[in-house]
Amino acid sequence: MIWPTRRLKYLSRTIDRRAGSDQPPLLAVSIHKGVIPRESLTDDLPRAEDLSNYKICEPGDIILNRMRAFQGAIGVSPIRGLVSPDYLVLQPSPHVNAQYLHHLFRSSWFIGEMASRLRGIGGTDNGAVRTPRINPEDLGNIEIPTPSLDEQRWIANFLDVETIYIDRLAAIRDRQLHLLNDRSTAFISEVLPTSGDCQFIRLGYLATIQSGITVDGSRTLSDDAVTRPYIRVANVQAGRLELNSITEISVSEKMAAASTLRFGDVLMTEGGDLDKLGRGTVWRDEIPECLHQNHIFAVRPGASLDSDYLALLTRSIYARNYFESTGTKTTNLASTSSGKIRDFRIPLVSLATQKRIVKETSRTLDRIDSLTNLLIKQKQLLTERRQALITGAVTGQIDVTTAGRGSEGLA
Known part of the structure; x- marks a missing residue:
């Protein structure tokens, strides 16, 4: 499908309202989870003592971490909150669906567009950029596909269903990897002389x-x-x-x-x-x-x-x-x-004993490592599938009205 395109600056506007004495919850943008309360991400993130210069965002606003947006640190805010002064806060126009923009921003196509416009030293191909940032002007000049609002809603709903399904599978693989890691750690700890009489x-x-x-x-x-x-x-x-x-x-x-x-x-x-x-x-x-x-x-x-x-x-x-x-x-x-x-x-212990321990544990650990590598590969395939679905849907390569589970989930 071929859709008309419009520059992003005509489909959203940059919001820069500072908090002052207004102190709603502090939010963060996670590469994997989108916009979430900062306290749910980690207790160790540094934060300013004075939040008066932080930006206010409203539900439905799109938040971009300017330094990590090209890695996927973008999301739609579910609540009213505070974000870093260095973040970009975009308010979608009535002519575009916020959730559609959210998915589009996380597509490999759009990430590539942002990466080519980063201001910094070095290149993104090997992570060598120092202090990389996407400027609002450069971001606003990106031409994005703009299907009709009904099509945008279909795409957003389809991707919501599909990505939730894939994320659930990925979470299961994470739990399995965690259990395998615990099993190998316990097995190794049982055979090593870490509590014996050796020096x-x-x-x-x-x-x-x-x-x-x-x-x-x-x-x-x-x-x-x-x-x-x-x-x-x-x-x-x-x-x-x-x-x-x-x-x-x-x-x-x-x-x-x-x-x-x-x-x-x-x-x-x-x-x-x-x-x-x-x-x-x-x-x-x-x-x-x-x-x-x-x-x-x-x-x-x-x-x-x-x-x-x-x-x-x-x-x-x-x-x-x-x-x-x-x-x-x-x-x-x-x-x-x-x-x-x-x-x-x-x-x-003696070198001979070290080699014997390694040999005796290798068979069990090889089996565990083989299962671990299989699960890691499955996670990689899920990540690739997720990204391919997002990019295909927002660029018109996938007709979501005739696609599989996403359409069925909307019925």
């Missing part, structure tokens, strides 16, 4: 920690510069590597040599979700001559410590308690440091 030795005495490369686009390259693949935090997941997207970096030979990964290095990220902090993943030369970012620690065990034993230990309740208690919590994330990793005490 507990500081990791800093058993391994070295290699720092990575700081990405700096302004760095002057020397004549001996080399270009190498390098992994970022996004490539190191809890207990596994995600190597589908690898970038390259040019640095001097000396810097490359100091940050090249070796077979058997145990990779730990500096920051992330609190429950995954300190989780180690063994590097097995998946990519030759690969470098690593400075936010990834490469722990290189010495002769008395087995890499797989160390990685296994980081999945235990013992390790989880250590890293969660020593982690620095900021917003809804946490971080650790090379010093805290060095201070982690290792229950040291």
Whole structure:
């Protein structure tokens, strides 16, 4: 279907009314949940003591987090509330359905339009933009499909039904992943000698920690510069590597040599979700001559410590308690440091015993990891399906009046 298009600025207007002494609930925009009360997102989000300069939004207003809108931080406000002064508050005109705009804004097509208009330093393809923002003028100039109001309502209702259904399936997969993680943690904790009579030795005495490369686009390259693949935090997941997207970096030979990964290095990220902090993943030369970012620690065990034993230990309740208690919590994330990793005490048994423990646990853990990877893949497919439905519906590639469950749910 081909629909007429209009610039967004003719279908909505920017609202900039400050709170003053008016103090309705404080709201936040979540990438996954849309506009929600701030207190339901996390108790740790920093907030200003004086909210008088915050913006007022009304039910039905569309709220955009200017710094994260291109990642999906957009939503329709269900209640009257306060939002950050840096957010955009849009009031849809009578000629457009607010929920239709909400879905359109979260489509891959519109996100691409916003990403191409971001003001900042760097590019969105690898997350290198610093202080990215979408300006109201740039946003208003985007030409959007404008079917009739009846068609907009059909599209919005169809997508409401479909996305709720997909989100319920995703929530079930999340619960299953959580149960599998609990099962593996409990199993590992039962077999490891974390409460026995063995010596507990500081990791800093058993391994070295290699720092990575700081990405700096302004760095002057020397004549001996080399270009190498390098992994970022996004490539190191809890207990596994995600190597589908690898970038390259040019640095001097000396810097490359100091940050090249070796077979058997145990990779730990500096920051992330609190429950995954300190989780180690063994590097097995998946990519030759690969470098690593400075936010990834490469722990290189010495002769008395087995890499797989160390990685296994980081999945235990013992390790989880250590890293969660020593982690620095900021917003809804946490971080650790090379010093805290060095201070982690290792229950040291003989190298032969370490290898035996790894071998004896591998069969059970392989089954759990296989199920985990299957559930992760299913979640990825659900995410892709959700995005494809939204984009197809708001761009006219899907006729929602003849589509499946969405139309049936409206009958």
